[in-house]
Amino acid sequence: MRIQETLTMYEKLNILTDAAKYDVACTSSGTSRRNDGTGMGSCEQSGICHSFSADGRCISLLKILFTNECIYDCKYCVNRRTNDVVRTSFTPDEICTLTMEFYRRNYIEGLFLSSGILKSPDYTMELIYAALYKLRTECGFQGYIHVKAIPGADSELIRRVGFLADRMSVNLELPTAESLKILAPHKTRKKILTPMRLVQNGMEENRQELALYRHAPRFVPAGQSTQMIIGATPESDYQIMQVTQSLYQKFDLKRVFFSAFVHVNEDAHLPARSDEGPPLLREHRLYQADWLLRYYHFRAEELLSEEEPNFNVLFDPKCNWALKHLEYFPVEVNQADYKTLLRVPGIGYKSASRIVKARRLGTLTYEDLKKMGVVLKRAVYFITCEGKMMYPVKFTEESIARNLLASGERLPKEVVHMGYQQLSLFDDVRFGGGLGEKGIYMQ
Template sequence: MSFERIKEKLNILADAAKYDVSCSSSGSKRTNTNKGLGDSSGVGICHSYTEDGRCVSLLKILMTNYCIFDCAYCVTRKSNDIKRAAFKIQEVVDLTINFYRRNYIEGLFLSSGIFKSADYTMERLVAVAKKLRTEEHFNGYIHLKSIPGASDELMYKAGLYADRLSINIEIPTISGLKLLAPDKKHEDFIRPMAKVKNEIVQFKAERKIIKSTPKFAPAGQSTQMIIGATGESDKEIMYSATHYYKKYQMKRVYYSGYVPIADDERLPALGSQVPMLRENRLYQTDWLLRFYGFQVKELLNDRHPNLDIDVDPKLGWALRNLDFFPIDVNTADKAMLARVPGLGIQSVHKIVSARRFRKLSWEHLKKIGVALNRAKYFMVCDSARCEHRDLEASTIKGKILGNSVGKFRKEHSTQLKLFA
């Protein structure tokens, strides 16, 4: 096949893959052996980013954009009038190796539209990974997108060759999936997830006994939800995400704002789009749940079903729970320190270590790197009592937002003058 045709396919299928954001590559450690190609290090692969902030690391392509399904939210749905293309198995292998040798990429993220059947499609994805590992001795990072409804046998094979597997749950709720993708079944997403989770657990247990046991999807599995295509609240989204973290041991849940692609009465109107800020707030909430000890019901509940857009979720929680504050930075435990707006986990560890030697003052906290423009409203230290103890939540919020705007203007004064 001519170079021009390969280039055309690459343009079509790389562009179609941009809607999938679940391509994080951290967590795998595949050592290069036998003079093979590539090395997937434990700290992950370098990423590049598009102008709108989406991660597009690795060689990120679809095997094909032909699809037997007609999901309303998907650009590759069968009823959409778009240019179609499909790679052969060897073409993907050759592209990956050639791009790697030219230092364009460090790995492969391979997804696909579903053509003929789930098993037929998944079999081709697995064949690419197998050829790369066994014939090309490629030790770089491979992320395969699992196909809903694929058999347990194929999921098992995929885990032997891929570093990470992911299957997009697509819509956060079962009712939303039925509305926008009536041809798909929720259980077709769940069964591959359960298979991968069980195999990871089993392989890890076997490796403790037999060191030569091969690795199975060493970077785990992830999933993605489309946000804003249906009317789920942030509360419903985060409860759904928490379910997948706990039951299927997900490494990551990704939140992708719906991009209007069709004039369909079931979907938001063309021209409307989920703001990037909502995505950001969901990721911040996800982080608080996984690393800061928060529960979903603390951040999102019937009284507050959606996240504040103007403040981050930790600050929003603190403003709604001022009776917990102020705390004493010299005596509070780690769990409570982590709930103070402006204190990250690293700052908490620094504070706990430093206060073993002396009581901390505002100056000490500044040197540690604490964002005092927020934290000062919620804690006291050795040098002063909390000056803001009796302020209303709305007043504190206004002061913090005012300080943030003022800081932004000060840091970007030159640029702002150019546009004045």
């Protein structure tokens, strides 16, 4: 498909922002790139787009593809080479113009740049590097940049881009090498993991360099992430969580993102089209489990097993684990250590910290726990205060499960009702209390 050279920049923007909507790996935080007074933009430590800062602000970024032209024919991808869609591409100058003009109008505070593969991985990575280099050096942009590393690109190109970006990510695409072979035969697990390892090693070397030279250039200071498509292939939740856990352990990732499979192509190797749409509840459960791995000291094998390989649709993973392990409960909140409190449904990591600090000053009551943010309608079945439960409970899995179901499982309305679309730069997204990244309810 020939790139359309007669399109205006606005027309290109419409096409390439729409083409980027299926890439969800752009929740980012943890960087501290600051304005040194010589350029425009800054990036505070609180977070970038699809995340929330300490004062509750939603920070936005411009999320686009460099090009939707692609030499690959991944069966699940809307931009695969055999699809009859309008193809276009930005130039490095256009990327800079868009980013700076959107920033000046206060629409964005950063850039998320992904791309199809134009001609070759090296050629595409060179164009991305040229755009970022000009943006940083000539335009003086010091805001947040998240860029996708192209599998198969030269390692030196990836290294150079790493010194210009705050976060890099390489999409794992699918959970297993077997699925990749079927749905994305032009990609291999080795090609995907090689740049991931390169970024990891580069970050470690940079940390050592910064320990000696405080003003040394920073390499991917906000870390790296990846994304998996969920529901396009038959892997169980257990397999997906095992892969996720392995990625965190072996590649020091900041985040693993899960993207519910969206049926945009017709192919015999893809699941049949469903009236129910993308498996958003499954995606939601995987995010909740991912939260448990990263913040609650759980392991994948504790949450699922080969005998029970998929998450319960009625209860979140933490609550389901507690129901299956009643031998550890009830927990006395005035004595239990921090890690034990984390395993109690209704107690999040913030409220667990508050409990540990507050009980140094006196004995806690149920009213105190409520003020600390503990969700008592869940926690009451699993805790005691001064040896007493809040009210008599028949301590069996069936009885507690029935009571929990009666109280209602809280799901974000975005999961229940959302259509699959990219957030507009003008959307004002507000989640209620108790929601984390991607609206995950996890306490």
